[in-house]
Amino acid sequence: MSVRKVEALDIEDLPSGKPVRVLLQIVHDPMGMPLEVPVIVIKGTKPGPVFGVTAAVHGNELNGLPVIHRLVDRIDAQKLRGTLVMAAPVNVPGYHRNVRRFVDQRDLNTMFPGRADGHASHVFAHRLMDRLVRHFDFLVDLHTASFGRENSLYVRADMRQPMTAKLARLARPQIILHNPPSDRTLRGAAAELEIPAITVEIGDPQVLQPRYIKPTLTGIRSMLAEVEMLPKRAVAPGAPPILCKTSRWFYTDHGGLLSVMPQVTDTVAEGDLIARQRDVWGDVVREYHAPFSGVIIGRSTNPVGQTGARIVHLGRVTDVLPPPKAEDVVETAED
Ligand SMILES: [Zn+2]
Structure with missing residues (x-):
């Protein structure tokens, strides 16, 4: 062609x-x-x-x-x-x-x-x-x-x-x-x-x-x-999406080998253990807990975590959209 x-x-x-x-x-x-x-x-x-x-x-x-x-x-x-x-x-x-x-x-x-x-x-x-x-x-x-x-x-x-x-x-x-x-x-x-x-x-x-x-x-x-560009056809409905009104990335405040526990789309409750970091000797140097209840939108897969490494992208779940109050909106950059 x-x-x-x-x-x-x-x-x-x-x-x-x-x-x-x-x-x-x-x-x-x-x-x-x-x-x-x-x-x-x-x-x-x-x-x-x-x-x-x-x-x-x-x-x-x-x-x-x-x-x-x-x-x-x-x-x-x-x-x-x-x-x-x-x-x-x-x-x-x-x-x-x-x-x-x-x-x-x-x-x-x-x-x-x-x-x-x-x-x-x-x-x-x-x-x-x-x-x-x-x-x-x-x-x-x-x-x-x-x-x-x-x-x-x-x-x-x-x-x-x-x-x-x-x-x-x-x-x-x-x-x-x-x-x-x-x-x-x-x-x-x-x-x-x-x-x-x-x-x-x-x-x-x-x-x-x-x-x-x-x-x-x-x-x-x-x-x-x-938008009426194609004829409508019957499609089996997918699972309803989880709606998030806002989201935040969370970061390590220490360096070390990072393991992130929850998988994407898992829900976590406030206080749940979400990640652990060990130094090169194998000692646990930090444990990280979910700062609020929410759904895991994204997560780090790279275990090499310096101070300030990303851990999880956590979404605040809502039943109703829109609109959140302006002060609730926390911007996270697009991936
Ligand atoms: Zn991209």
Whole structure:
């Protein structure tokens, strides 16, 4: 199949009724060659919204790529209303080197909406918004945990926004974390443009996990049906997600070999032992207890823990969302 090279996404210009492969030029590398993000566009035969899916903004967060590949295999363009635009890997240099960060060692997902005249990450983020993301009517940004950690299948979403909340619930996550996008993430920049946007955290970095990939795929198909881009079909309801109104990461205050007891999606009660640290002689130097009752959204898997190492990402569970009181909201950075 041929690949079109373009400098900006022009959906009007693309053929409908079949998947189209596009290399979207964003910046140039030191060889003077274009740095191109692979984008697959499926333009339906009837007009409708533009639904964007992005993956690997962090270059080593890979579970989103097979989600996109399977979507391409399974979407019948003849039945599609509107346009599905899937970009992955967004962070091409990070993907090449199997690392989270961009070519300038910065975290791209703290750089949005970027700047036209900024440093490498700022310019990349700015042009990605201008050439791709601003065309979207909806955005699902696919991530995983960072290196040395694991995540549940969880969604970050501003649950005060009805359409965003609907997308979050349709994603079939184990956990939904209410998280206003007042940060410098891609999701936040999209929300600033009034694009309903969610981040889906699909398990662990540097691996492909079918048990998380499959529900995410089903979830995106349900979202496409919800916005009337695909015919609705009956899907067995998944287990209801655990709702969290806020969350916090907890850190060690000592160094040593770290073992974290609870697994992701486990619930813990205030005071439960959650981690133990031993020095190189085998002596226990610290025990850590849950500071409040909650659910384990993510956890450290790297036993090498210096003072200040992450232990668990603990969510405060609620029955009702939204909205939490402003003073309850504790920001945790996206994984
Ligand atoms: Zn990420």
